[in-house]
Amino acid sequence: QLQLVESGGGLVQPGGSLRLSCAASGFSLDNYSITWFRQAPGKEREGVSCISYRGRTTNYADSVKGRFTISKDNAKNTVYLQMNSLKPEDTAVYYCAADRRLILDICTVALIEGLYRGWGPGTQVIVSS
Numbered sequence: 001q002l003q004l005v006e007s008g009g010g011l012v013q014p015g016g017s018l019r020l021s022c023a024a025s026g027f028s029l030d031n032y033s034i035t036w037f038r039q040a041p042g043k044e045r046e047g048v049s050c051i052s053y054r055g056r057t058t059n060y061a062d063s064v065k066g067r068f069t070i071s072k073d074n075a076k077n078t079v080y081l082q083m084n085s086l087k088p089e090d091t092a093v094y095y096c097a098a099d100r101r102l103i104l105d106i107c108t109v110a111l112i113e114g115l116y117r118g119w120g121p122g123t124q125v126i127v128s129s
Contacts (some may be wrong), residue, residue, distance in 0.1 A: 002027045002118040004034075004096050009123030012086055019116075020081040020123060022096035027118075029053075029072065033099040033107040034079045034117065036070065038092035038125075047109030048094070049081060059109050067120070086127045093122040 008020040022034060035050040049060045049070040058070050069082040080098060097116035099107060108115075 001031040002098060004098065004120040005093075006094060006120045006123040007095055009094060009125045011126045011128065013129050014087060014127055016083045016086050016127070017082070018086065018125060020083065020094055020125075022081070022120065024077045024118075028074075029077050029079065029098070031102045033057075033101070033104050034072065035097055035099065035107060035109055036079075036080040036081050037095045037097065037109075037111065038090075039095070039122075040089075040092040043092075043109055045095070047111055050099075050107035050109050051079060052105045052107045054105055057106050059107055063107055064124050083125070086125075091125060091127050093124050095122045096120055105121045 003025045033052045036048045038048050051058050051070045051072050055072040067085045070082045083115050089097050098118045117127040
């Protein structure tokens with residue numbers, strides 16, 4: 001069964017950095033585009049960044065452009081989200097999910113019902129002084 005697991009969250013001061021990992025269990029990420037989402041308390045889940053199956057295409061939400069970088073290591077079966085210059089408004093639970101459309105060299109950060117699979121339990125990021 002396709003399952004993703006997020007890790008790397010924690011408490012960090014404003015301006016700090018964290019690197020989140022999204023590891024696949026029981027399947028290969030080679031053919032999947034992956035999207036990172038986040039959900040802050042009391043808010044709807046939103047797309048943050050995505051990467052296509054070969055890593056040739058990446059997209060970012062406007063709120064994180066220039067601060068976050070997504071990357072994919074198919075050899076390690078893991079997708080990373082490097083988060084720099086963190087702000088208190090980045091506080092949220094971060095999730096990753098796989099786009100059901102295989103071998104697609106595009107990706108989307110839109111939260112489209114039924115498009116994603118393999119949702120992990122999430123990892124908490126708290127940005128606070």
